[in-house]
Amino acid sequence: MNYIDMHCDTLAKAWLGGEKTAKRLQGTMVDVERLRKSGAKAQFFAMFLPQKREDGWFLPEQEGGRFSMEQLGQAIEGMYRVYCDTMEACKDSIAPACCYADFQKNWSEGKISAFLTIENGHPVSGKIENIERFYGMGVRLITLTWNDANCLGYPHSADQKEMERGLTKFGREAVAYMETRGILVDVSHLSDGGFYEVADIVKGPFVASHSNCRALTPATRNLTDEMIRVLAEHGGVAGLNFAPGFLNGSEGDKVSRIERMCDHVGHLIRVGGAECAAIGTDFDGIEGQFEISDCTGMELLFHALRRRGLSGDMLEGLAWRNAARVIKEAAK
Numbered sequence: 001m002n003y004i005d006m007h008c009d010t011l012a013k014a015w016l017g018g019e020k021t022a023k024r025l026q027g028t029m030v031d032v033e034r035l036r037k038s039g040a041k042a043q044f045f046a047m048f049l050p051q052k053r054e055d056g057w058f059l060p061e062q063e064g065g066r067f068s069m070e071q072l073g074q075a076i077e078g079m080y081r082v083y084c085d086t087m088e089a090c091k092d093s094i095a096p097a098c099c100y101a102d103f104q105k106n107w108s109e110g111k112i113s114a115f116l117t118i119e120n121g122h123p124v125s126g127k128i129e130n131i132e133r134f135y136g137m138g139v140r141l142i143t144l145t146w147n148d149a150n151c152l153g154y155p156h157s158a159d160q161k162e163m164e165r166g167l168t169k170f171g172r173e174a175v176a177y178m179e180t181r182g183i184l185v186d187v188s189h190l191s192d193g194g195f196y197e198v199a200d201i202v203k204g205p206f207v208a209s210h211s212n213c214r215a216l217t218p219a220t221r222n223l224t225d226e227m228i229r230v231l232a233e234h235g236g237v238a239g240l241n242f243a244p245g246f247l248n249g250s251e252g253d254k255v256s257r258i259e260r261m262c263d264h265v266g267h268l269i270r271v272g273g274a275e276c277a278a279i280g281t282d283f284d285g286i287e288g289q290f291e292i293s294d295c296t297g298m299e300l301l302f303h304a305l306r307r308r309g310l311s312g313d314m315l316e317g318l319a320w321r322n323a324a325r326v327i328k329e330a331a332k
């Protein structure tokens, strides 16, 4: 079955691994050759930019602590180079896409679409002109925060006070600008306060590219039922994340199970309706033991959902049609 995956961290993994392209990669969950085999219609490729050193994620020659803007600039440059070189090296299979027309054209030519995104708006650095620069590179989705506060707003947090903090003044301006410019606003990783401010500012659809349901898994990265309803009212989508920590009931459970994915999809559809469900695997950004260990296993999920009684129409909506609708409405 064809699908659209709204989030992966493969560019970061490839770049950190010293790869020139993401054509055929060892030790990753996504590469172009496997995307082709797996029936992908589009893959969103994030340029992931942690502000602080975290286990498993570091920039070369970085000793720890916070990354400077210069280092983040180098990271963007490095990941962007991998992206561009991949598009060139695999141009018969995949092509960049900035809008729905690109997506359709690529598909009609038998090609997967590659949407470029930024995970963490920190490098926007308080300037609209930087958003414009990223737009010029082809970025059509920005995940406003990662797990630290930045110029746009505050991240999800277990601290209730932190969780209520929303966008900065500049963040509100930037979000409005992104909508008019045609860059998808992504609330995954954002605080609950930030979520509701985005919902107030953005008139059309916005997305939670890789977040699950908090009612099933009480992770602060997941969406409450009320948030799912608001997202759905906007015509937005939430992408199913395969990380064990966002799927399971207990924190210590490190297995990413297909049955649990089906539970989250079922809950999302019950609360927000069939049109708000999408996929955002988070491949290459997650750790654990995986029943779907790379993109070639996507069919296992679709098969399990069919067995659970999800109609063909709903399944196609989840797999790609809902994400395609949001691209059509919001990416320009």
Ligand SMILES: [Zn+2]
Pocket (backbone or CB within 6 Å): 119, 188, 189, 210, 282, 285
């Ligand atoms: Zn993420």
